[in-house]
Amino acid sequence: MKMRKELWFGFSLMVAIIIPVIVLMPWAHLTNGHLGLMMLALICVGIMLGFPTAFTLMGMGVFFGWLAYRSVDPATAGQRILDMFVQRTYGVMSNDVLIAIPLFLFMGYLVERAQLIDKLFRSLHLAAARIPGALAVATIVTCAIFATATGIVGAVVTLMGLLAFPAMLKAGYNVKVAAGAVTAGGCLGILIPPSVLLIVYGAVAGVSVVQLYAGAFLPGFMLAALYVGYVILLAWWKPHLMPPLAASERRVELPPFAQTLAKQGSNALTGLWRALVASGGVAKRTVLAQLLVTLVPALFIAALLGTTYHMATAPVVEASTTGLIEAGGLVAAPEAESELSSGLIGTQQPEEKESPVKESAAEGAKKTSPAEAQTGQSAKAAPGAATTAGKTANTAESERLPVPIWLWITFVVGMAIIALIYWLWSWERLEVFKMLLSSFFPLALMILAVLGSIVFGLATPSEAAAVGGFGGFLLAAVYRFIAYWRDGESSGKATGKAVWSTVKELGVIVKESSFLTAKTSAMVCWLFVGSGVFSAAFALLGGQEVIEKWVLSLDMTPVQFMILAQFIIFILGWPLEWTEIIIIFMPIFLPLLPHFHIDPLFFGLLVALNLQTAFLSPPVAMAAFYLKGVSPPHVTLNAIFAGMMPFMGIQVIALVLLYMFPQIGLWLPQLVYGR
Numbered sequence: 001m002k003m004r005k006e007l008w009f010g011f012s013l014m015v016a017i018i019i020p021v022i023v024l025m026p027w028a029h030l031t032n033g034h035l036g037l038m039m040l041a042l043i044c045v046g047i048m049l050g051f052p053t054a055f056t057l058m059g060m061g062v063f064f065g066w067l068a069y070r071s072v073d074p075a076t077a078g079q080r081i082l083d084m085f086v087q088r089t090y091g092v093m094s095n096d097v098l099i100a101i102p103l104f105l106f107m108g109y110l111v112e113r114a115q116l117i118d119k120l121f122r123s124l125h126l127a128a129a130r131i132p133g134a135l136a137v138a139t140i141v142t143c144a145i146f147a148t149a150t151g152i153v154g155a156v157v158t159l160m161g162l163l164a165f166p167a168m169l170k171a172g173y174n175v176k177v178a179a180g181a182v183t184a185g186g187c188l189g190i191l192i193p194p195s196v197l198l199i200v201y202g203a204v205a206g207v208s209v210v211q212l213y214a215g216a217f218l219p220g221f222m223l224a225a226l227y228v229g230y231v232i233l234l235a236w237w238k239p240h241l242m243p244p245l246a247a248s249e250r251r252v253e254l255p256p257f258a259q260t261l262a263k264q265g266s267n268a269l270t271g272l273w274r275a276l277v278a279s280g281g282v283a284k285r286t287v288l289a290q291l292l293v294t295l296v297p298a299l300f301i302a303a304l305l306g307t308t309y310h311m312a313t314a315p316v317v318e319a320s321t322t323g324l325i326e327a328g329g330l331v332a333a334p335e336a337e338s339e340l341s342s343g344l345i346g347t348q349q350p351e352e353k354e355s356p357v358k359e360s361a362a363e364g365a366k367k368t369s370p371a372e373a374q375t376g377q378s379a380k381a382a383p384g385a386a387t388t389a390g391k392t393a394n395t396a397e398s399e400r401l402p403v404p405i406w407l408w409i410t411f412v413v414g415m416a417i418i419a420l421i422y423w424l425w426s427w428e429r430l431e432v433f434k435m436l437l438s439s440f441f442p443l444a445l446m447i448l449a450v451l452g453s454i455v456f457g458l459a460t461p462s463e464a465a466a467v468g469g470f471g472g473f474l475l476a477a478v479y480r481f482i483a484y485w486r487d488g489e490s491s492g493k494a495t496g497k498a499v500w501s502t503v504k505e506l507g508v509i510v511k512e513s514s515f516l517t518a519k520t521s522a523m524v525c526w527l528f529v530g531s532g533v534f535s536a537a538f539a540l541l542g543g544q545e546v547i548e549k550w551v552l553s554l555d556m557t558p559v560q561f562m563i564l565a566q567f568i569i570f571i572l573g574w575p576l577e578w579t580e581i582i583i584i585f586m587p588i589f590l591p592l593l594p595h596f597h598i599d600p601l602f603f604g605l606l607v608a609l610n611l612q613t614a615f616l617s618p619p620v621a622m623a624a625f626y627l628k629g630v631s632p633p634h635v636t637l638n639a640i641f642a643g644m645m646p647f648m649g650i651q652v653i654a655l656v657l658l659y660m661f662p663q664i665g666l667w668l669p670q671l672v673y674g675r
Contacts, residue, residue, distance in 0.1 A: 017041050032068055036543020039064045043534070043584065044576070053580050054523070057530030058085075065537035088532030092525060096462065097203045102521040103465030104194045107450075109513035110472030111149045114479050116443055117142060118163050123435035125167075129250040133235030133242040135171055136181040137228050139164040143185030144224040145440065147192040148447045149472075153615055157186030157623050161630040171249065174241040175635055177234070180643030183623040184227055184650075187615045190578065191608050192220035193451055194465065197578055200524065201604045204531070204586050208601075214455045214672055215605050215665040222664060223609070223654045230650055252428040257282045257290070261427070268430040269294055269422045293434060294425065298418050305414045312407050313400040442478075446471040455672060473510070480505050524579070531583035538587075547588055558596040562603075565589055566610055566655070573613030577622065581611060605665040609655050616648045 021041045025034060039060055046056045062081055069077035092098070125138035139160060146156050160182045168178035190197050193213040202209035235242040254262065260281050261271040272291045275282055450468040453459040459467070484498035538544060556564065572581050586607070593600050615623040624640040631640075658664050 017044055031542070032071060032540075033542040033546040035064060035067060036538050036541035037546060039534075039538065039541070040543060040584075047576060047580060053577075053583075054526035054530040057527070057534040057584070061530065061533030061535075061537040065533065065540055068537060068540035084536055085533055088536055089529050092528040092532055095203055095528075097199060097209060098525065098528065100194075100199055100209070100461040100465045101196055101524055102517050103462060103469050104196065104199070105520050106513055106517040107194075107465060107468040107472040108149060108155060109516050110469065110476050110509065111146075111443070111446075112155045112159060113509045113513065114472065114476040115483070116439055116475065116479060117146055117159055119435065119439040120145065120443070121160075121163055123432055123439055125245075126250065126252060126432045127429075127436060129245055131232060132239065132244075133177075133231040134245055135164065135168045135173065136177060136231045136235070136242060139168070139181045140185040140188075140224060140227045140231065143182075144188050144192065144221065145443065147189035147220070148194075148451065149443055153187055153189050153623065154626050156189055157183060157626040158630055160186055161627045165627065165631060169632070171245060172243045175639045176643035177231075177241050178643070179624075179627060179631075179635065179640040180645075180647050181227075181231060183616065183627055183640065183644050184647035185224075186626070187612050187623055188220060188224055190612050190615065191216055191223065193217065193454075194461070194468075195608065196524070197582065197608055197611065198604070199461065200528075200579065200582050201586065201607065203528070204582055205590050205600050205604060207604055209461050210454055210457070211601055211669045211673055212604055212608075213451065213461070214668045215601060216608060217455075217668060219605060219609055219654065219658050219665050222657070223651065226650050226654055227647060230646065252431045254427055254431060257286050258427045258431065266426055267422075268425050268427045271427070290430070293437070294430060296437070297421050297433075301414050301418055305411060308410060309403070309407060313403055315400055442475055446475065455668075457672075473506075476509055477502060477506055480509075527579055527583050531587070534584065535587045544588065544591060548592060551592055552595065556596075558598055561592070561596045562598065562606075562659070565603075566606055566659075569607060569610050570613055570652075573611055574617045578611040578615070582607075599666075601669065602662055602666060606655065606658060609651070609658060612651055613648060616644050616651065 018041070021038060025038065043056060043060050046060070047053055062085060065084060066077050066081045069080045073080075121138055121142045124141055125135050128134040128137050128141075131137055142164070143156055143160060146159075165178055165182050168181070169175065189195060193216055195213075195216065198212040198216060199209055201207065202212050231242070258268075261268075261275055264274065265271045268290075272287055272294060275287045276284065276291060446468060449471065450464045453467070454461055454464045481498050481502040484501040485495065551561070569581060569585070572585060589603075590600065593603060615621065618624070618641050621641065621644065624637060624644060627640055628635070628637055
């Protein structure tokens with residue numbers, strides 16, 4: 001019955017495409033532009049019928065491209081279309097941006113098999129045990145963290161479907177709510193870096209992937225925060241949908257030293273301090289180590305406050321270039337800055353004006369005689385000017401700016417948070433914190449190393465992805481070794497056996513990860529080849545010009561065009577996957593952006609946020625099929641689809657927020673790169 005409904009839905013969409021083409025197409029006098037629109041309609045129908053997207057694009061592109069060449073010169077049409085096919089294929093294979101895709105995929109598959117996520121989920125749901133909907137909250141947070149280590153949506157949904165979904169069903173959670181939390185959280189990898197979608201969009205649109213990554217951080221975590229807020233409110237409003245965890249599920253087994261010290265008091269900080277200054281029946285080394293772990297939150301917050309103070313009170317040093325200019329060093333003169341993009345309306349380059357400093361320098365150069373230039377009299381001013389500039393900088397460095405009021409408020413809030421943490425710091429919370437450290441800290445280091453090096457310009461995405469792949473390999477090796485070592489600790493040959501078992505399993509992990517990486521990368525590369533051939537044929541037929549003339553004839557404002565474009569992408573996300581939308585339809589929208597002065601970076605962020613509908617909306621909704629593949633038999637696709645709908649509505653709210661407040665996505669790129 002369900003399959004019949006999906007078939008009817010698919011056939012209805014195809015009819016909705018075919019009938020307007022038949023009715024509106026001027027069959028008596030077809031032009032090449034009309035053939036281009038027909039090709040666009042046929043490609044959508046072909047994909048809905050189940051034909052492979054990449055090869056359908058190539059086939060349609062070659063056939064209609066041959067028609068375009070034949071209308072000009074029938075004798076050379078075959079040779080020219082084959083030449084175009086080869087050129088487009090070579091162009092894709094020589095694109096350096098695409099190197100990052102297999103490397104990030106390889107990193108993600110390795111991290112998935114390092115078995116970090118199950119431990120992270122366990123510690124997160126214990127940490128959030130007293131929050132309404134604790135398991136659903138832990139599921140979404142785990143997905144958000146895992147998304148920063150891999151952009152593979154299918155891997156995240158499948159893994160959390162095996163790990164979190166049964167746990168929620170066992171705890172009595174509503175099937176729809178549990179399915180919605182897993183699928184929505186798993187799709188966060190579409191937006192949160194290192195997203196493969198952003199790499200593909202950057203390659204198609206010619207936008208910096210680094211700046212796309214910087215811009216996608218805040219929108220991605222904003223969407224995750226909206227998901228978490230919805231789950232908490234729903235659990236508080238309707239607790240029967242997400243009942244609280246049983247006491248046995250929230251209990252943490254204490255190690256022997258904690259059981260001994262817990263008899264003297266429930267607060268772990270005071271108990272460890274008393275055991276350190278006085279004999280508490282526990283070795284001093286153990287107490288000192290546990291006390292250092294306990295102080296980690298306070299040290300982290302203190303480091304954040306110190307960094308904030310240093311940045312907020314740092315003096316503004318204006319380097320003087322007077323001496324360099326007098327010496328003829330015009331390179332040091334400041335240049336006119338372009339206006340910053342506001343988000344919706346893109347960067348408009350102002351007319352170049354000669355800087356007043358340059359004008360005065362040019363006049364001084366004219367007044368300087370050739371003899372003076374040869375003797376270097378004008379250059380003598382440089383050392384003195386440089387010394388003066390250095391003294392000014394030193395003086396400014398010694399006189400820091402006054403502390404603003406908001407910084408004092410931040411200090412008070414930080415101290416209050418520290419006091420609250422250690423007031424609630426029980427022995428159970430200490431153990432949960434240690435679990436979080438052991439599961440999240442190594443992953444966080446790798447994420448910071450990879451994404452931090454990209455955002456701050458220390459490495460290209462491809463270089464950082466290669467380092468991430470090596471880091472994923474090390475994480476998999478270390479965690480599998482620890483697991484085998486603990487299993488064989490009772491025997492005397494625990495280390496040797498653990499090393500041999502780890503080496504054997506690593507071989508299997510690398511083999512499987514390499515196969516999956518090659519499979520996914522080949523799909524993306526063939527899609528790019530098909531897109532190149534298809535877009536070239538579409539341009540040859542003049543389809544792009546027809547669409548541009550039609551859009552411009554509507555005389556829309558930039559806001560109206562943005563709403564129309566996002567609405568079309570939203571609708572396309574129902575029957576098509578994000579790869580097909582980016583590859584086929586983005587080349588149609590992108591040439592129109594300069595006319596409406598829309599920043600392609602901001603447009604890309606909106607598209608990335610919008611395209612999650614491709615994974616959250618039927619009948620495609622790949623996230624639902626990933627979850628159905630690992631869920632119990634009684635969980636139906638209808639229930640999964642119903643659970644996804646509220647999160648799809650939240651996604652629309654996030655899209656509106658990003659549209660109304662563009663700085664959510666543009667603040668970090670402007671701060672780091674000065675866009």
